[in-house]
Amino acid sequence: MKQLGGTNGLSRRDFLRSGLVFGVGAQALASGYAAVPDVFARAVLSAKNAAIQNDKVLVMIQLGGGNDGLQTVIPISSSQYRDFRPQLSAAAAKAQPINKDVGLHENLKGIKALYDSGKVAIVQGVGYTNPSFSHFDSIRVWETADPARRQQDGWLGSAIAKNYDSAGHPLVGCACGTTNVPGMLRDLQATLTVIDDVKTFGFQGGQNVENVMGTLYKGTPGMYGALFDSAMSTVRDTVAQLRTSSAKYTPKGNYSDKVQLVYSSKNQLAAALQLAAELIVTGTGVKVLHVTLGGFDTHYTELNRHDQLMGYLDSAITAFHDDLTAYGMADRVMIATWSEFGRRPKENASGGTDHGTASPVFVIGDGIKGGLYGETPSLAKLDQLGNLSYSVDFRAVYQEILASHLGVDAKEILGQSFDRVPFVKAPA
């Protein structure tokens, strides 16, 4: 609290929350807001973290646009599936069966191999009540873990702020392969950094310029002042951390992008995961990472596009897991996918699918108790809009990640408890 006293004893969180920077409701939703940490965050809960810090790492992979669960975990024996999807159901014959009812997409070969070795949990039918069909609205629900839409902080940002003393450790929360702060990580009290490309993450002009910028971004007035100042201090901490990281890193997985780039998958997943691996392996203190693969809004010619995306996802995750295994870290790292919604069972005229509801979540790692969780969504019992019903609340998945993997108080972050989805082998 001493440091807080130095800045008039004021909480930046409360300052910002008083509405001076961000509004609530639709406008704030539309813009999102950046969570950039600063000196105010540095005094947070240092006493608490000693007890809860384990060596686990979480990597969240966003499948942006709404991943089609029915083309990912395919209901191979369902005649309704063929009826709803005359074109897209061609995927069923090529799927890799995991039981008599469902099979993994043919391009998920690496993930299938990991599944067969018990390292992949597939939670089926994940969703929430009164689902939104808006990308932005539903992304916000998943990001804040709050279907009531009262929260502004991301659930992971909140987990960082409440549990980790990030003073001098700017990489506790890190978005890789992107330029802006992803909503899941944002929390005004969480220190987090964003690294698009580690090779260019440094000051052109060297130490001199860095020193000048440190002076320039201090005590900046105005409603964005604290955000700018803290972003710059995070830059400098990140540069210092990257400079002093102990180990040398050479990738030991095959991250080459063999699959053709899909139109809007501008976040190159393989490159982002390679960066994530580098940060994990070199001991930069990363704890919670976020990467994105876009292009899943497959309203048209889905068969081709989704095939490519599956291949892209599979090769990137396989390379990442191989890499971590080679460095002996695969038991520490959990990979989990998320997407704002699944897609409509019935295909449209463009050979694609429109926005839908429940879809599967993949959780991958050596600490995972592999298998199928949740219920396979029924195509016989669609809701009145022709969509799938969910069987697992997405927050139950979050709960298992928080409590059993990271070993933090999930209820403090989620506000309530859910039935356990026990995909972590040895809960923290």
Next chain:
Amino acid sequence: MYEPAAKPVIKKRGLRRRHVLVGVGAAAGGLAITKALGLYNLSSQPSLPGQTESPTVAGIDWISPLDKPDAQVAHLLRRATFAATPSEYQQTIKDGFKKTVDRLLETKAAEPPALAGADDATQEKPIKPQELVAWWLDWMLRTPTPFAERMTFFWHGHFTSDFRKVNLQTPFIYWQNLTWRQMSLGNFHDMLYQVTIDPGMLRYLDLGTSTGKAPNENYSRELMELFTMGVGTFTEDDVRAGAKALSGWREPVTQAMYDALVARAQQQGRPAPRNVTPDTVKTGVFEQQRAYVGGVKFLGDVRQWDTRAALEKILTQESVAPFIVTKVLREFVTDQPGDAYVKRLADGFRKSKYDVKSLMRDVFMSPEFVAPTSYRALVKSPTELMVHMAKALESPALAKAIGLAGQGMGQLLFDPPEVGGWPSNASWISSNNVLARVNFAQATLTGMARIPAFKDAHTIHLDGVVSPATAQLLNSSPDDATRWLILLASPEFQLK
């Protein structure tokens, strides 16, 4: 442990800031700060040890200079255009605020020179993305009608499309830019129809492949959610009905695309495709046999719809004017426009039958535009930032470099991150982006053969209102190159 300690001071902070903003309680603290912020004798005064200690100003707002005519004009140029070169600035100061608003609004958008080869883009000869981006940036830097250009940029974020999905093997995304510019100051009503049948949009949001038999909902949803009404103002049934009502359009085929198709067929020994003919229009083509026939209930009315009728119906919705006005205000005035302000401008927008020019006049002439709370209340997008840098340094040749740097700051033109367009304001601020912005300033200055004299750049570009840290660094800089770096990399310059 943390929250209880913090709570009692929230009010103090809120009050304090408001005092400063309205100038009421600023007498004691404010004067001292004004002095601290002043840049006295910039070029001659050496840096004195002991003066370099900045007072703690966290939570204190900028002292708004917007009661002064010159500052008002500079403020207008930063927001209604991509800011100004020193000579543009001097001329505008002479004209004054009102005359400048008139000139900006009443001058028809100047057309950029054609991008060579773009009209004839094909699979074999696609548009190169870096050329397309540099072409537009070059025009942002040189156009004689910078407000129309700024509005084109606004519409590019609002009615957005990206070159990845639209694909550069057609002229569609290039045409879209030309169309948005032609429509930029017209009627929202007319523009919405043009947007709906725009070839790039037909592809980006899939209306071009939607049919009455199996409609594609993508355009119908985003038309209401992102383009006109806002989330939560319509039902899922409206989305489905809208998709039917709007169906029947297809993309046009250019002569060049047709020729390429025929040539490919010949090469592969196939007959020329008989079901395709070249179109002469630069819009979508309506095919009745692909449209939906029959009555549907859309936004409360049951009838046989066509595209125009469906758009008319949307524009009768109460939510449209406040939705558009809010978006405009968040881009041009303040991140947090008040309800009464939105309502006032929305009423005018409706009364003008959605005339964009009249809305923008209301925006710039509103007292809120020059209110102290609006000063530095917006964050420049990467494009605005870099174009302003090039103008400040009088270096129009920077277009290509700006294009290349945009991606690392989150803004590659023609490639928005999502269907919602570009982020705004606070969302631009991240460690990655702040570093990339500073690095661009450094790289640009390093690469310049001759750096212009600094002179009164802090007045022209920052209204002479700078933080103690910026003032101290400017005062103690050994040369103009360093002063430019401080200015261009400063937090002040990131704001508009």
